[in-house]
Amino acid sequence: xxxxxxxxxxxxxxxTDAEAASHKxxxxxxxxxxxxxxxYTLLPLAYRSRRKxxxxxxxxxxxxxxxxxxxxxxxxxxxxxxxxxxxVMGDEMFRLVDRKAGEVVLGMTHEEIFTTIATEITSYKQxxxxxYQIHTKFRDEPRPKSGLxxxxxxxxxxxxxxxxxxxxxxxxxxxxxxxxTRIFARLGLDAIPVEASSGAMGxxxxxxxxxxxxxxxxxxxxxxxxxxxxxxxxxxxEVPPITDEAGPAAPEKFATPGVRTIEDLVEFPGGAAAxxxxxxxxxxxxxxxxxxxxxxxHPLQEQKLQDRxxxxxxxxxxxxxxxxxxxxxxxxxxxxGVTGVRILADESLRGRTNMTTGANENDFHLRGVSIDRDxxxxxxxxxxxxxxxxxxxxxxxxxEIFRAIECGHIFKLGVKYSEPLGAMVLDEHGKTRPIYMGSxxxxxxxxxxxxxxxxxxxxxxxxxxxxxxxxxxxxxxxLDEETLETAEEMYGQLRDAGIDVLIxxxxxxxxxxxxxxxLVGIPYRMTIGPRGLAEDxxxxxxxxxxVTDRVAVGEAVAHLVARIEAERR
RNA sequence: CGGGACGUAGCGCAGCUUGGUAGCGCGCAUCGUUCGGGACGAUGAGGUCGCCGGUUCAAAUCCGGCCGUCCCGACCA
Numbered sequence: 001x002x003x004x005x006x007x008x009x010x011x012x013x014x015x016t017d018a019e020a021a022s023h024k025x026x027x028x029x030x031x032x033x034x035x036x037x038x039x040y041t042l043l044p045l046a047y048r049s050r051r052k053x054x055x056x057x058x059x060x061x062x063x064x065x066x067x068x069x070x071x072x073x074x075x076x077x078x079x080x081x082x083x084x085x086x087x088v089m090g091d092e093m094f095r096l097v098d099r100k101a102g103e104v105v106l107g108m109t110h111e112e113i114f115t116t117i118a119t120e121i122t123s124y125k126q127x128x129x130x131x132y133q134i135h136t137k138f139r140d141e142p143r144p145k146s147g148l149x150x151x152x153x154x155x156x157x158x159x160x161x162x163x164x165x166x167x168x169x170x171x172x173x174x175x176x177x178x179x180x181t182r183i184f185a186r187l188g189l190d191a192i193p194v195e196a197s198s199g200a201m202g203x204x205x206x207x208x209x210x211x212x213x214x215x216x217x218x219x220x221x222x223x224x225x226x227x228x229x230x231x232x233x234x235x236x237x238e239v240p241p242i243t244d245e246a247g248p249a250a251p252e253k254f255a256t257p258g259v260r261t262i263e264d265l266v267e268f269p270g271g272a273a274a275x276x277x278x279x280x281x282x283x284x285x286x287x288x289x290x291x292x293x294x295x296x297x298h299p300l301q302e303q304k305l306q307d308r309x310x311x312x313x314x315x316x317x318x319x320x321x322x323x324x325x326x327x328x329x330x331x332x333x334x335x336x337g338v339t340g341v342r343i344l345a346d347e348s349l350r351g352r353t354n355m356t357t358g359a360n361e362n363d364f365h366l367r368g369v370s371i372d373r374d375x376x377x378x379x380x381x382x383x384x385x386x387x388x389x390x391x392x393x394x395x396x397x398x399x400e401i402f403r404a405i406e407c408g409h410i411f412k413l414g415v416k417y418s419e420p421l422g423a424m425v426l427d428e429h430g431k432t433r434p435i436y437m438g439s440x441x442x443x444x445x446x447x448x449x450x451x452x453x454x455x456x457x458x459x460x461x462x463x464x465x466x467x468x469x470x471x472x473x474x475x476x477x478x479l480d481e482e483t484l485e486t487a488e489e490m491y492g493q494l495r496d497a498g499i500d501v502l503i504x505x506x507x508x509x510x511x512x513x514x515x516x517x518x519l520v521g522i523p524y525r526m527t528i529g530p531r532g533l534a535e536d537x538x539x540x541x542x543x544x545x546x547v548t549d550r551v552a553v554g555e556a557v558a559h560l561v562a563r564i565e566a567e568r569r
Numbered sequence: 570c571g572g573g574a575c576g577u578a579g580c581g582c583a584g585c586u587u588g589g590u591a592g593c594g595c596g597c598a599u600c601g602u603u604c605g606g607g608a609c610g611a612u613g614a615g616g617u618c619g620c621c622g623g624u625u626c627a628a629a630u631c632c633g634g635c636c637g638u639c640c641c642g643a644c645c646a
Contacts, residue, residue: 013581
C-alpha cells in the first residue's frame with residue numbers, strides 16, 4: 001500500500017472527549033471514528049489489526065478442535081424467553097418489532113442460539129462438539145466509555161462446548177484455558193487468569209483473563225507471593241479474628257447527636273472502633289427490602305450480594321423507603337429487634353459480641369450488641385469486598401488490588417441452557433441426558449484497545465508485529481529519482497517476501513513521515529534517503545525500542561524479513 | 570438510572586457576561602521557495618453557530634423545551 005493513497009487520517013490533537021490512552025491514540029492515529037455513543041467505525045488500519053487478531057484466535061480455537069459457524073444477529077425473542085434471559089438481560093438487550101409485530105432482539109451473546117442447533121445432536125457418539133463464531137454482538141450498555149473498551153456494537157469470538165458429562169466439560173474448559181493463554185500471549189498481552197463471578201451467564205465456574213491497565217474497569221485482587229488472583233466481585237481474603245468482651249446482658253441505647261457515619265461514631269466519645277461496629281445497609285432485592293449487615297470497616301461487594309441472593313432487580317433503597325421500613329434515616333440504622341424483614345449478614349460478623357450499631361431512632365445507637373443473641377440473621381454470606389493489604393487466604397501474604405481490562409471470559413455452564421432448550425442425547429445405556437455446555441468469549445475490539453493500552457509511549461502506539469496493521473513502512477525521505485527507485489525496489493522485495501508493508505511516498509517533509517509512522521505504531525521502519533544511499537546503506541528502525549540499525553542496501557530486505565518473521569509467532 | 574459538564578469549519582478552540590458584519594490555530598487547495606524529526610510566503614475554499622420554539626427592529630449571544638456527546642458512581646467481551 002502507498003501511504004499517498006491510503007486513508008490514514010492522523011490528527012495533531014487528542015480528541016477532547018477521550019480519556020483512555022487507547023481511545024486518544026486510536027482516534028488520533030486514524031484507526032477509528034465514532035458514529036454515536038458506543039459505536040465506532042473501524043477505519044482500514046483498525047480493520048487490518050482486527051483481522052490479525054481474528055486470525056490468531058481462529059488458529060488457536062481450530063487447534064483445539066473448534067468448528068467455525070456464522071449465526072444470525074437477529075433472534076426471535078421467544079428463544080430468549082425459554083431460558084428466562086429475556087428478562088434477565090433487561091434494557092441491555094436491543095429489542096425491535098418486525099412488520100408482522102413479531103418480537104425480535106439483537107444478539108448480545110449466543111448460548112440460546114447455539115443450543116438451538118445443538119438440539120440436533122442426539123447421541124453421545126456425536127460428542128464432544130466445539131463450535132464457535134466470530135461475529136457482531138449488540139449490547140445497549142448503560143454507559144459506553146473509553147473508546148473501544150466498552151461499546152454497544154462489537155465483534156466477539158464466542159465458542160460453545162458440548163459434552164456428555166461434567167468431566168467432558170472440564171476438559172473442554174481446560175482446552176479453552178490453554179488456548180486463551182496462547183492467544184493472549186501471541187497478541188502481546190500479559191493476561192492473568194482470575195476467578196470471576198458468572199453474573200447473568202449462570203453456571204458453576206468462570207475464569208476471566210485480565211490485562212493490567214489504568215483504563216481497565218475491573219479490579220483484581222492478586223497475591224504477589226502465591227499468585228492467587230480473583231476479580232474483587234469474587235475475591236476472598238483472611239479476616240484476622242477479633243476477640244470481643246462479653247459485654248452487657250442486653251444492648252444499651254445511648255444518645256449520639258449528629259452521628260451519621262461509621263467514622264463519626266469512631267470519633268464520638270463512647271463510640272466504637274469501626275471493626276466493632278455493625279454497618280446496616282438497606283437494599284431492595286426484586287422489590288423486597290432486605291437489611292445487609294457488615295462490619296463497620298468492611299465495604300459491601302454488590303456483585304457478591306447479587307450472586308448469593310440471585311436477585312434480578314437490585315438497588316440500594318431510597319431514603320423514604322428506609323424511613324418507612326425502620327423509622328429512622330441512614331446513619332442510625334440497625335437490625336436489633338427487627339422482624340419481618342429479610343436480614344443478610346457477612347460471615348465476618350459471626351459470633352461477634354459487644355458491638356455497636358444504630359438504634360433505628362435518629363441520633364441514637366446501641367452498644368453491647370451480640371449478634372447471635374440480639375439479631376435474627378436469616379442468611380449468612382460472604383458479601384464483603386476485599387481490601388488491598390489483607391492477608392491472602394492461601395498463603396497469608398498481603399494481597400494487592402489493581403485495575404484491569406477483561407479480555408476474555410470462560411464459563412462452565414453445565415445444563416443451564418441445554419435443559420430448557422431440550423439439547424439432550426442418549427447415552428450408552430439409552431438414557432436421555434442433557435448436554436453439558438461451556439461458553440467462552442473474547443471481544444476483538446476490546447483486545448485491540450488492550451494491546452494499545454499496554455503498547456504505547458509519548459510518540460504514539462507501538463504495535464507488536466502480530467497485531468500491527470502493517471509490519472513495516474518504507475519511509476522515502478526524498479522523492480528524487482534514485483531514492484524513489486531504490487525505495488520502490490525494497491518495497492517490492494518486502495511485499496514479495498510476504499511482509500505487510502507500506503511505502504510512505506507522500507510529498508511530505510521527513511519529520512511528518514517519522515511522526516506519522518510512530519503515531520500509527522508500525523513496528524519497523526526502513527528509512528531510505530540520499531545520505532544513506534551515498535554510503536550504500538538504509539536504516540532499519542524498531543518502533544518499540546527506538547533502536548536504529550544501519551544496514552547495507554543489499555542486505556536490508558533479508559535482515560528486516562528475518563526480524564519480522566521471528567516476531568510473528 | 571443518580572450527579573457534573575459540553576455542543577460554533579475536517580480537528581482543537583475563542584466569541585455569549587453587555588444582542589447588531591462569525592473569528593483564531595492546525596488541517597485542506599493553488600503557486601513559489603524549501604526538504605534527515607510536524608517548513609516559509611502569497612492567494613483561496615470551507616460554518617443550517619446541535620434542533621424546535623419564544624422575546625426583540627435584530628439572537629451564536631437572552632428565555633423555554635428537546636436531542637446529542639463526554640466525565641464521575643451502580644453493569645460486561
